[in-house]
Amino acid sequence: xTLAVDSVRTELAALVGxxxxxxxxxxxxxxxxxxxxPDCAVSPSTAEQVAAVLRYASEHHLALIPRGKGSKLSTGNxxxxxxxxxPLGELNRVIHFEPADLTxxxxxxxxxxxxxxxAGRNGLWLPLDPRGGAESSLGGIIAANAAGPLRQGFGGxxxxxxxxxxxxxxxxxxxxxxxxxxxxxxYDLGKxxxxxxxxxxxxxxxxxxxxxxxxxRATFTLRAGTLGIARDLRRSIRRxxxxxxxxxxxxxxxxxxxxxxxxxxxxxxxxxWIEVGGSxxxxxxxxxxxxQLASAAGVPLTRLDGAEEAWERVSNLALWLQQKYRDxxxxxxxxxxxxxxxxxxxxxxxxxxxxIALASFAQVGVGIVHLCALQQALSASVLGLVVxxxxxxxxxxxxxxxxHCQVDLKSQVDVWGAGGDDxxxxxxxxxxxxxxxxxxxxxxxxxx
Amino acid sequence: xxxxGLFRExxxxxxxxxxxxxxxxxxxxxxxxxxxxxQPDVVTFPRTTEHVVQIAKLALRENLPLVARGAxxxxxxxxxxxEGGILLVFSRMKQILEIDLENQRARVQPGVVNxxxxxxxxxxxxxxxxxxxxxxxxxxxxxxxxxxxxxxTLAYGVTTNHVLALEVVLPDGEVIHTGARHWDRPGYDLTGxxxxxxxxxxxxxxxxxxxxxKPEAVKTLLAIYDxxxxxxxxxxxxxxxxxxxxxLEMMDGFCLRAVEEATHAGYPMDCAAVLLIEVExxxxxxxxxxxxxxxxxxxxxxxxxxxxxxxxxxxLLWKGRKGAFGALGRITPNFYVQDGxxxxxxxxxxxxxxxxxxxKYGLHIGNIFHAGDGNLHxxxxxxxxxxxxxxxVVQAAKDIIMRCVxxxxxxxxxxGVGLEKSDLMPLIFSEDDLExxxxxxxxxxxxxxxxxxxxxxxxxxxxxxxxxLVGGGPV
Numbered sequence: 001x002t003l004a005v006d007s008v009r010t011e012l013a014a015l016v017g018x019x020x021x022x023x024x025x026x027x028x029x030x031x032x033x034x035x036x037x038p039d040c041a042v043s044p045s046t047a048e049q050v051a052a053v054l055r056y057a058s059e060h061h062l063a064l065i066p067r068g069k070g071s072k073l074s075t076g077n078x079x080x081x082x083x084x085x086x087p088l089g090e091l092n093r094v095i096h097f098e099p100a101d102l103t104x105x106x107x108x109x110x111x112x113x114x115x116x117x118x119a120g121r122n123g124l125w126l127p128l129d130p131r132g133g134a135e136s137s138l139g140g141i142i143a144a145n146a147a148g149p150l151r152q153g154f155g156g157x158x159x160x161x162x163x164x165x166x167x168x169x170x171x172x173x174x175x176x177x178x179x180x181x182x183x184x185x186x187y188d189l190g191k192x193x194x195x196x197x198x199x200x201x202x203x204x205x206x207x208x209x210x211x212x213x214x215x216x217r218a219t220f221t222l223r224a225g226t227l228g229i230a231r232d233l234r235r236s237i238r239r240x241x242x243x244x245x246x247x248x249x250x251x252x253x254x255x256x257x258x259x260x261x262x263x264x265x266x267x268x269x270x271x272x273w274i275e276v277g278g279s280x281x282x283x284x285x286x287x288x289x290x291x292q293l294a295s296a297a298g299v300p301l302t303r304l305d306g307a308e309e310a311w312e313r314v315s316n317l318a319l320w321l322q323q324k325y326r327d328x329x330x331x332x333x334x335x336x337x338x339x340x341x342x343x344x345x346x347x348x349x350x351x352x353x354x355x356i357a358l359a360s361f362a363q364v365g366v367g368i369v370h371l372c373a374l375q376q377a378l379s380a381s382v383l384g385l386v387v388x389x390x391x392x393x394x395x396x397x398x399x400x401x402x403x404h405c406q407v408d409l410k411s412q413v414d415v416w417g418a419g420g421d422d423x424x425x426x427x428x429x430x431x432x433x434x435x436x437x438x439x440x441x442x443x444x445x446x447x448x
Numbered sequence: 449x450x451x452x453g454l455f456r457e458x459x460x461x462x463x464x465x466x467x468x469x470x471x472x473x474x475x476x477x478x479x480x481x482x483x484x485x486x487q488p489d490v491v492t493f494p495r496t497t498e499h500v501v502q503i504a505k506l507a508l509r510e511n512l513p514l515v516a517r518g519a520x521x522x523x524x525x526x527x528x529x530x531e532g533g534i535l536l537v538f539s540r541m542k543q544i545l546e547i548d549l550e551n552q553r554a555r556v557q558p559g560v561v562n563x564x565x566x567x568x569x570x571x572x573x574x575x576x577x578x579x580x581x582x583x584x585x586x587x588x589x590x591x592x593x594x595x596x597x598x599x600x601t602l603a604y605g606v607t608t609n610h611v612l613a614l615e616v617v618l619p620d621g622e623v624i625h626t627g628a629r630h631w632d633r634p635g636y637d638l639t640g641x642x643x644x645x646x647x648x649x650x651x652x653x654x655x656x657x658x659x660x661x662k663p664e665a666v667k668t669l670l671a672i673y674d675x676x677x678x679x680x681x682x683x684x685x686x687x688x689x690x691x692x693x694x695x696l697e698m699m700d701g702f703c704l705r706a707v708e709e710a711t712h713a714g715y716p717m718d719c720a721a722v723l724l725i726e727v728e729x730x731x732x733x734x735x736x737x738x739x740x741x742x743x744x745x746x747x748x749x750x751x752x753x754x755x756x757x758x759x760x761x762x763x764l765l766w767k768g769r770k771g772a773f774g775a776l777g778r779i780t781p782n783f784y785v786q787d788g789x790x791x792x793x794x795x796x797x798x799x800x801x802x803x804x805x806x807x808k809y810g811l812h813i814g815n816i817f818h819a820g821d822g823n824l825h826x827x828x829x830x831x832x833x834x835x836x837x838x839x840x841v842v843q844a845a846k847d848i849i850m851r852c853v854x855x856x857x858x859x860x861x862x863x864g865v866g867l868e869k870s871d872l873m874p875l876i877f878s879e880d881d882l883e884x885x886x887x888x889x890x891x892x893x894x895x896x897x898x899x900x901x902x903x904x905x906x907x908x909x910x911x912x913x914x915x916x917l918v919g920g921g922p923v
Contacts, residue, residue, distance in 0.1 A: 096856075098793060099688075100684045100687060100688045100792070100793045101791040101792055101793050101822075102687055103791065123690055145632070145637075147631075147632075151631070155605070155609065156631075158637065158640065159605060159609050168880075168884065172880045173880065174878070174880045174881045174883075175877070175878070175881050176881065176884075178789075178856075178857070178858045178876065179791070179856050180789040180790065180791060180821075180822055180856070180857050180858050180861075181789075181792075181821050181822065182597055182601070182606065182818070182821045182822070182823045183789060183858040183860070183861060184594065184595045184597075184606070184858075184860050184861065184862055184863070184864055184865070185859050185860050185865055185869075185873065185876060185877075186865065186873060186877060186882075186903065186904075187641060187644070187645055187649075187885045187888055187889070187903070188595070188608065188641060188643065188644050188645075189641070189884060189885065189888070190640075191608070191637045191639075191640020191641055191643075192636055192637060192638075192640065192641050192888075194637065194640075195632075195636070195637055196636055196637075200636075211692070212687075212690030212691065212692060213690070215690075235550070238550075241663075241664035241730055242730075243729065243730065278730070278732075278733050279732070279733065279736055281732045281736065282730055282732045282733045282736075284732075285730055285731075285732045286730075332632075334628075334631050334632040334633065335630050336548075336551045336629055336630050337551055337630075338550045338551055367551075367630050367631065368631060368632065397629065397630065398628075398630050399628070399630070399632075399633055399634060401632075401634055416634040417634060419634075419635055420624075420625055420633075420635075421623070421624050422624040422625060422626050422635070422638055423635065425624060425638060425891075425892070426635050426636045426638065428891050429636060429888065429891065432887045432888070432890075432891050444635075445634045445635040446635070
């Protein structure tokens, strides 16, 4: 901040009200991103206030990082500048909700938990199980395009956003898309904002498509034992009439972690977790199909009761594992789905060579593999692991992103990896929309 | 700008048989399914991405407009060369480059016909989900440009939900690759921006799509009503039950009779409306949903609910639905079809309103549309030789679109903005909204040579429908 910090705070207070500007050092420290502490935090309570704050920041060359609950802010490179934190939790109103239309418009700071409760009272839901869970904000989920294992059955936020209202870095309010389920009017800028990690605009309102909640859901585990059998089972499941809602392969350490009772060093073997949904009769039919598959493969099948807590852990790996291990590194590989098991196997080998305890949670039906390095390891060995696994992912036709890690690792490796021949176009979009680099400068791919 | 020298240069790129420039040949390319008469200066048929690159560079040097065209089935004038220039017709880039069933992906050239892709993987139990009514003719490239929908997009989403990666030639000849065959490639979702950009940001030369697994079971129901309002009420009642059919289509009696006379699909001739409803999935789920839907239809005064007893019966019902626009072509010299969207709960009052408009202007308006999505397709019948009537059509269409906007809807659900509705954009977008879109356009297409006059308002006739209301072809 080049201006006197005090005068900035005073002027921001004039925009949002004194009680909405926090300057207390402890409060600011809690809003640090990658170790960078902002000078103050501004909590706007309307979209217009968000725009006013952005206009002010743009005029005074301040850098802002918008945040919902902060559950996904560990993903990104360290910000080049960070003057003001912009928590959006006060934007939590319902703008429009007509259950029979299966559409809803809410402000972006609303928590996912509140949102699901509201939808749930009408027999509906947004079928997402994003990182951060009930505590995360809808705006954050959209900004990170955060999809969990439910992507198998329903797709991700990208497929559910109908329209967005944003505050632009220059302080204007603009909207894209609309409120109806089908709409091709104009460029689909909602796609650009979804997954842009707050670098193009601040999402202040979202219109979303809702889905009827399945009457029942059930989780089954197939104790595959080896990755090879797990791969064959995945193939059989994908070729069967089953329509899983979630399908996750846990390698041996992941199985141990999730079942809690076993030590990490023991080898319970790989498991496939599969969730299905529908009426009682449909679930019975799925159970029958799975029994056939299991017996053909010669593996045990178990129906799990109360699997929801375990699923929440799988969606929230970093949050959950941090309760046990101090340093957790979470890597996310995105691959052609058939390469999932092969990648897990490569990861196991690399981790063993580096003596790093690694657990793999692989959404094998969509090719998303999360790797969690558990113990406090020398950062040099984690770095080596990241570099080699990024190479392995590339060889298998995929990419690897560091979703969560200690800050010192970020000074040695780009969390996103390299861009492709479309990076130049991305850089141009950033400079066309945010020429003064107001929003989260330096956090995204290619230094965006 | 028409010069023998230019034609020679183009012929060197694509071969002598790869260009058309005689007036009588160009006439075939002066319209699409919207019908707007403007000839390109020259038509080219590239066969490779490299051809497109070279043509783009030539167009840049000569400062000529560059317009891409698939099969010309578009309903918003998206492929009409409004300012002449070079038309790139993709009918010779129609190879399916790769099919990867285990990953459920296909990589195709833009000229591949939509239905051909589904047929290529049908025996293995897969298909490509977006199914525009013109799917026998329309191309994947055109679908990408317009972000096309279709009856089954109710459950499965439109084109953008099934496209993962693109190869794009930018107007200066640079080739970029957006997205990836896997999910979550880091960076901005440029694929999502190019899909639906109506050929105004780049020329797509390769498309990677997601293939879907065919469901185990399908049931097709035909609910027959004596009153339109009962049919429209049924729509929201079905979703209120927590059922998402794969498709939920409505046809009013007027369209139905035209369709039946043309296709003999077995539709009743004496009713006010039908709903064509399809449910898909595991056979247990399909049976339960079909029973529930039937009950909802009867609760809403359906006179009769039939179920297709065989695949042939089902195909016949769909043949009628998908051939509807063509069938109407038999009974009217011209028709104009709109594509507004409203929240599905507002369908009963909207259909009432369309009836009022019909009377107000003394026109015939048929309704055949994607009821489950609230995506209307009012078909306004007219005779272009009757100038007074043609003027009424424009006014009636505007009344209907304004009503969609008032209901919180959109001016287009799947046909695209194109030439037809670019000046209606201010009805739903503010100056700031449009300015943000302009920045994207200026960045990729700074000289405005790529498909000029489409998507964004031209500012010439604010709030007016544009494009010649002439013709109106079958789709």
